[in-house]
Amino acid sequence: RRKGAAASRKWLVVPSVGEERRVEFGKHQIMKMTGLPGRDLRVLDPVLAYPSTILGRDRAIVVRLQGVKAIITATEVLVPDHDGVALAPFLSDLRSRLSSPPGNVQSLALGAKTPPFEFTVLELCLEHACKDLESQTESLEKEAYPALDKLGSKVSTLNLDHVRNLKSRMVDLSGRVQKVRDELEHLLDDDMDMSEMYLTRKLSFQGFSGSLSRADSNKYASVDHDDDREEEDHDDETESSVYVKPDIEELEMLLEAYFVQIDGTLNKLYHIREYADDTEDYINIMLDEKQNQLLQMGVMLTTATVVVTAGIVVVSLFGMNIHIELMKEPEDAKEAMMSNIYFWETTLGTVFGCVAIYLLAIFAGKKSKILQ
């Protein structure tokens, strides 16, 4: 609104109850609304190529999972850059999920316990990211295996370029899947971080005690409550224990389910990679083997060259102008016939000699295991 607040972006604000709004907020307004420091907002920056991240902060969860960017608070979701076509299915899902009555089917089955608003949205983000990565992986799978098989049967620049492009895509996709997986694993490993993400509960705690000083106490509940109990009223102790802990359970189950899914996706990518590596090894051995066959062929042909060349020597000897008996001009029919016979003797002798020497050479080569 103010001129001074540079880089104000359009945000779609979807509250848990009520109408969604499209507002343009400056960076500082967002910081005030969500209690996030400026550096956390950078995660959502459309220019910077941040990897997938889930940050649980004091009053908000910052989510960047693949294309889905959002700031989730206890009461509303802020989605930046909501005009892109890539976000359309996410937004329509978000709307339909939020508009459905709290007692929807799944919740009923779970004993009518409605998950808090922030987890409904977080699950949706995870679902979309996982589905997106899964579908990309599947389309890569569909393309990669035939391309690799094709390369295996015929090495050509075209096939190589295709495979190279696919590998590049695979590396990129693996990186992104791995990143989401690591993020989930990291959250699952740290109970504190998960507890931090119960925004609704933290809010209600604050409302209860009516004092800001209790704002963070809940977060350490799992450590503190033993001592808390002794100080506070002992009666609410079991209740608190029951209330606080199942929810970590709830988030853990949610994250675990998507962790399993993304792990399966990563597994598929790993298989493509292994297949590609094996194909490369295979091609290398094939090319080497081919090369040796060609060299063998070359050796056999060069042997032939030597032998035939030797034949030329023999024949050329008789072409020398040193006159010997054999070259005397026949003087009568008998001599002519004899001369004819000599000619054929020489010719056939040379030819058969060459062939014999060649066969002998090849036989020797095979015997010495150089030729196969």
Next chain:
Amino acid sequence: RRKGAAASRKWLVVPSVGEERRVEFGKHQIMKMTGLPGRDLRVLDPVLAYPSTILGRDRAIVVRLQGVKAIITATEVLVPDHDGVALAPFLSDLRSRLSSPPGNVQSLALGAKTPPFEFTVLELCLEHACKDLESQTESLEKEAYPALDKLGSKVSTLNLDHVRNLKSRMVDLSGRVQKVRDELEHLLDDDMDMSEMYLTRKLSFQGFSGSLSRADSNKYASVDHDDDREEEDHDDETESSVYVKPDIEELEMLLEAYFVQIDGTLNKLYHIREYADDTEDYINIMLDEKQNQLLQMGVMLTTATVVVTAGIVVVSLFGMNIHIELMKEPEDAKEAMMSNIYFWETTLGTVFGCVAIYLLAIFAGKKSKILQ
């Protein structure tokens, strides 16, 4: 049953006591029966290619180990898609194990302590999965080693394709074995998750206190009970400590045993892989060495070509029509004889010259270490 409940599947329900039933359940019925959220049921989906998973939930354990899929509750097992022939041995084992009296031999040896129903079934699932993977590994071993040795002695497209298929199978199998191993390791590392899987105990706790609020307290027993003791009656404290903990022990021992087994299987696969890699290195060096032998052969033959060609030059010189003394037509018998001698001198000179030059060249080559 209802029209609206799409995707209802056939389930085989095997209770711990009583007759097994074949029922068709919708997804929501299963969710209500087992208290599982919808996303956990996806793990059992026959279409999705989920990896091996063991999920300990509030009232059920979801198992997907290789072909074996099941939902285990404290009182019954639900097996989907039970018609497949692959599951037949598992089901027959399951029936016989459950029908045997609780005081079977193994339990007796352990001091007559019967393992709870859920662990009996879980062990059966693990046993089947491990046996399946082990037998696949063994059949792979039986095929892989000879195939690699064959490839090592003769590189051919056929052998290469065979090995490539085997490697592909090996990667796939390794992935699945690794997944089961990781799953077991993960469970063994997390006492909470293991404690979570004592369904029967949790159920009996609930029955005791008769209040839902205690439903989860047992799960944190290992942390809480020190403080619990102070609040509760101090007399039951040692008893509780004895009751709660040995059972984590029991599950730990069960999982550990199968972990050792699956680790051994993984080890075998690792050995095949190492052997395959070594064979490939070996083949590469062999092919390179072969190539050099062929090139040496080529060099020797080309040397021969050069020398023999030089012989042609010599011989052809005498075939030139530039008339020199030597080429004079012999005019008497003595000249004819001389001419004859000249002929043989030239011929033998050329031949022996060529042979001498060739031997010299080869000797020089060997001296300079280019030829061996």
Next chain:
Amino acid sequence: RRKGAAASRKWLVVPSVGEERRVEFGKHQIMKMTGLPGRDLRVLDPVLAYPSTILGRDRAIVVRLQGVKAIITATEVLVPDHDGVALAPFLSDLRSRLSSPPGNVQSLALGAKTPPFEFTVLELCLEHACKDLESQTESLEKEAYPALDKLGSKVSTLNLDHVRNLKSRMVDLSGRVQKVRDELEHLLDDDMDMSEMYLTRKLSFQGFSGSLSRADSNKYASVDHDDDREEEDHDDETESSVYVKPDIEELEMLLEAYFVQIDGTLNKLYHIREYADDTEDYINIMLDEKQNQLLQMGVMLTTATVVVTAGIVVVSLFGMNIHIELMKEPEDAKEAMMSNIYFWETTLGTVFGCVAIYLLAIFAGKKSKILQ
């Protein structure tokens, strides 16, 4: 100042409030001022090539991040070797950040909580190091991808040397980025180390109790305070809990944000590496394939040599001086014509024979899959 204090260096002392000074300190003066042991000062040694390090000590934080070296205490920053041009932007940023009023925009948005002096400086160091590494990575990216593509299309010594230099730079840069990342991860994993870095808070605690014996108690606050509470006044307990913990949170958030950024940088480098490896694999296959094409060409040419050489044999046969009918000098026009015809018959027979044999040989080669 003193002659005896060897190796005194120039330091720029920037206090949180007041004028900056340029002083020359000996090693022992620094040790006295900051309470650092001598070995920690070695980290800042301009001669030694220490990797990036952040050490939280009793009264100071020692920072060496890329080019930025500093000792941060609760009240001032000591920057050694401040004359270098590389540090100029860092120093100007430092001055402007410190001169801005405490209630700057970001702090206001966070609810007017000013971060302590040491974290303002630490963040600045991190920001500069991350920005520096990021920009180096980007310039490497801009150079590496085209260079690799160029190498892929033409292998030459020049291109190879270029790529080799780039890889060397990449390895070096990766090492440095990895090191910063590891340092941040290590800090994030250890709550104690982070707590240790709250210099201002530790100082104020000391001031409060006025006794040196409490100097370290705060550092173990997160563990001790439960018991502390029982001993001390119970009233300040919740307050202390609120005061102490959000700050670990504050540092954690600060480090986490830069961890995400540096992780993204590392990811980019990893992609370059993967791309380089793929390019190398590609080049290897291409060169092998090229080699086989050349060998094929060689085989075809050698085949031609053999065939043509055989043609020479045939032709030379007729050049032999063994006189046969065919070579009789034509005595009349008819014989001359016949002789002419014989000549062409021989010539064309030889030529076509050679061509036919050659085509046959090539056809046989293609049939046997040795030639393509």
Next chain:
Amino acid sequence: RRKGAAASRKWLVVPSVGEERRVEFGKHQIMKMTGLPGRDLRVLDPVLAYPSTILGRDRAIVVRLQGVKAIITATEVLVPDHDGVALAPFLSDLRSRLSSPPGNVQSLALGAKTPPFEFTVLELCLEHACKDLESQTESLEKEAYPALDKLGSKVSTLNLDHVRNLKSRMVDLSGRVQKVRDELEHLLDDDMDMSEMYLTRKLSFQGFSGSLSRADSNKYASVDHDDDREEEDHDDETESSVYVKPDIEELEMLLEAYFVQIDGTLNKLYHIREYADDTEDYINIMLDEKQNQLLQMGVMLTTATVVVTAGIVVVSLFGMNIHIELMKEPEDAKEAMMSNIYFWETTLGTVFGCVAIYLLAIFAGKKSKILQ
């Protein structure tokens, strides 16, 4: 004994005090004697190829380290398949160690504290396994380095096969050493597991309290005892703390020492592997370099062929029957002499021409860096 108890094996029972016995036990008898579940006995199965394992159970330690298999209880060792010659040194050591008076030299030095029976045996097992692996590693070392050096100097099928066998052995041995190392590391990481292995102590605790309910309490001593103290007599508290903990120390020290040893063995194997990899790289570069030398030789020879063949053309030109001045039959002595001179001019011109062209070609090749 009973017909029904299939697969009874012979066991050597060596008690801590008294005579050793050779008894044939069925599986169930062993299970009853040692309190082990059936699945733990499978670890000792002679047919199954289980890797090295140390399992600390309730009343027994199951050891399978290399060839040494044993079940150790607090009072006796059960060794299966004791007839093999491989176990002979282990058994004789076992006997001598057990027969030596408790106050042997080492114990005395340690302040006369005798290690419990189970650790004496466990140490013996570890000692034998480590010594066995160490000696195998050393014999491999002695064979591998010369074999690799030999392969480096001459690549032959024989040498390659030898190295391949050695590598196969090395992989196998590494796997086994790694397994023992992992097993020890795993135990050292888990205080619970180590505490579990104090069979004698656990037995004496049971004896003390005379109640089965205390059977496991000792195992959790390190966690529980703080609270135990408050309930029990406060006086024995420090004593208990002193009693319980040094023993974990004792086992830790024992395992640590063998861990260091086995780690050193693994290190040696790792060095062999590195050396083998380097040798392979070296051989590959050598073979490639050799190949290029051969190809260079080939290029030079083919150049010679071309040049010499061109010489043939020249010479053959003069062999054509197209009569030119030069070929006129000399009619007098002067012409004969001229003809002679022509002959030598042609001959030498051709020869020197060829040589000149060849040298020029080689010079051009060296200039263009294709030849070296």
Next chain:
Amino acid sequence: RRKGAAASRKWLVVPSVGEERRVEFGKHQIMKMTGLPGRDLRVLDPVLAYPSTILGRDRAIVVRLQGVKAIITATEVLVPDHDGVALAPFLSDLRSRLSSPPGNVQSLALGAKTPPFEFTVLELCLEHACKDLESQTESLEKEAYPALDKLGSKVSTLNLDHVRNLKSRMVDLSGRVQKVRDELEHLLDDDMDMSEMYLTRKLSFQGFSGSLSRADSNKYASVDHDDDREEEDHDDETESSVYVKPDIEELEMLLEAYFVQIDGTLNKLYHIREYADDTEDYINIMLDEKQNQLLQMGVMLTTATVVVTAGIVVVSLFGMNIHIELMKEPEDAKEAMMSNIYFWETTLGTVFGCVAIYLLAIFAGKKSKILQ
């Protein structure tokens, strides 16, 4: 001293205060003096090639870091095999460090807190080991980079052997540096192990309480003291907390500083390795590229051979003795001139034909991208 005590070695005993002694101790005397079990002494065995190890035991620290071997107790250092020239600088440093007054410069800067004797010695050992490894790494660096560059520019057996030796040294050195680094990391990760190494403190505790039963309590101070406090006098509680903990801090800082240094050394080695790997890749591509150039050369030369050989055929055709018009002996000057012209026509036709065909072939080769 006694005949029975085999393998007595010479030890240099350097006490913290007083004169050093050279004594010959048997193994059992050392065990009695230091309370070490026999297996820990094996670590110092000069024959066995143990890797670097730091073992914190009850009354002594066993150090084997590179060449430096020592047993450190609270009051003296025992150095075996002190005659070697390698240990001379270590020993002289040790003497000068110990002889300097306790209030030396560094300690003064730290607020006059003198580090306990065992840490002074331990730091000296670490310093020497790190300096030794660092200097070895630097000398390797100085040799390796030029050797690799030399190999990159010319592949020869000599250069290859040099690089191979350097790589072997690098692997060995890396292993040793890694081992020291792992040892330090391991210690830093385990507070217990570090606490164990406060020999002086443990000794003074024992002296205080005057009872052996407290010997180990200090080691668990960091866990126990919360509860201890409640039982013991509450007044000494804060004092104890202040006393015990800064010292873990002290050792942690000491180890951390050397960890950073050794990590930097490892980093340098890693860079050499990466550079070597890149050089090898580079050489492989270079050799392959060279090979293709040679093969191209070969193809061009073989093409030339074919063409020139074809030229021979043409020329030889005219050498056939089949008499055609062209070969008629010229009967007058005009015919002789014509014959001369025919000769040159044939000659030049053949030559230019060959050249034309050759150029055409090369052009076709370049067009089809087989030749470059």
